[in-house]
Each structure stands twice: as structure tokens, then as C-alpha cells.
Amino acid sequence: MKFADFVSEGAIRADLSATDKPSVIRELTAALAAAGAIGADDMEGIVKAIMKREELGSTGIGRGVAVPHTKHPSVDRLVGTVGVSAEGLDFNSLDGEKVQLFFLLISPPDRPGDHLRALENISRQLRDDTFCRFLKQSKTPEDIWQLLAEADNNQFVS
């Protein structure tokens, strides 16, 4: 699965203002609502569900990356967005490091395979140092979208 298959272009944020876990989850979920990828009425429920998932264990998987996510019946296909925090913020990561890169995913309850394939794509690309570094240095949503497109074209990993 490619980034273009699930990332909502209009919801990408290059300059996250949030400084803690609840607010970054809210900021990115609101971005998805503003882009029309999720319903505005569903936003609160989705934020709550994502926070509940974080209580089981942080989705900050290391290398300055987090993949907050949930299943939600209001979406009929996997939707997601990407956010970059220049400063980074404390996300209770597994490695204790601050998180700068966020991939927020919302999937329909009956499509676990799609969720896995999105995680596969994200983690495979993130193993490449160049991709990680460029993403952290992105200044605009256009920069990020371009990088994701290059990753989709296998320009970082073979």
C-alpha cells in the first residue's frame, strides 16, 4: 500500500503547534475533519478512541516517529494524515525520544489487512535515514506530499 492510497493531502500539517500528546492527536484529527476525510461530528469520538489506544501502550515506535491510530465505524476506507513537529514533543515513546513525525491512521473495523499494509509501508520507509531526515526538515505540506510521492515511487528504498 502506498502513501497516496491513504494519506489525505489536504490534512497534511508541516508546522504542528501542539506540544503534548492529547493536543497533537486533536490537531491532526481536526485536520482530517477540515479536509473532509472524516465527519466533523465524528471527530470527538475518534480523538477519544485514539487516546484510549495510547493508554494500552504508546504508538511512539522510536526514531522520532509515532503512529497514533484507531478503528472507527464512520470511515469506509483507511484514511490518514502526516504531521511534522519541528521541535518534537513528548509522546511516551518506546525509546523515550521526542516525536517529530506523526502518521495518524483511522481504519474501518473490518479491514485489519489495510491497516497492517499501511503500517508496513510507513515502517519500511522510515528505516531509511534520508527519508526520515527530509521529512523532519519539511517546511510545507507540499514538501511532505512531494516526499511521500517520491517514497511511493521507491526513490528511498528498493
Next chain:
Amino acid sequence: MGHETVTRQVTVRSSNGLHARPADLFARQAGKFESKIVVVKEGVRVDGKSILDVLTLAATQGTLLTLEATGPDAEAALEALARLIEIDLANEEMIDH
């Protein structure tokens, strides 16, 4: 050096597959052992102690994985990791997110 590699095949049971939470639990469990742990899916080999590596397998329900352990506690590592995948993680209630 001097340690043989032991292997074991396991099947992913949970309907959600090895998503973030199980991959985290697996990598943590693997990290408790001194032995080097490799997970193989269809010829692709990854470091079992790295959550990013385990996630790149996209192991869905029914996926056959080969676990390889090399080191002084290889047998115990495989025993624990096989149990984790085939029994503990098969219990959806524990990790269904």
C-alpha cells in the same frame, strides 16, 4: 560464536495480524534475550528486536513465520516468542487495537 541457530515455525492466529501493539510486545520479548532473533517471512529476514522491522513484515492472519534464534538462550527465546505469537497474541481481547 559457537552457538547454533535454532528455528521454529509459527502461524499468526489473530485476525488483526501483527499490528503495532503485538509488534511492540514481540520486539520487547525478543529484547529480553541475549540471542540474536531473526524473523523470516517468505524469504524476507528482519531483526526481531526492532518494532520497525517486525512491522515491515505486514504479517496478517494465517501468515507463516520462521523464528530464528542464535545465542546462549536461543531455545528459551524461541519457546517464549512462539508462545507469544501462537497463544497470547491470538487472544484478541488483550490487544484489539
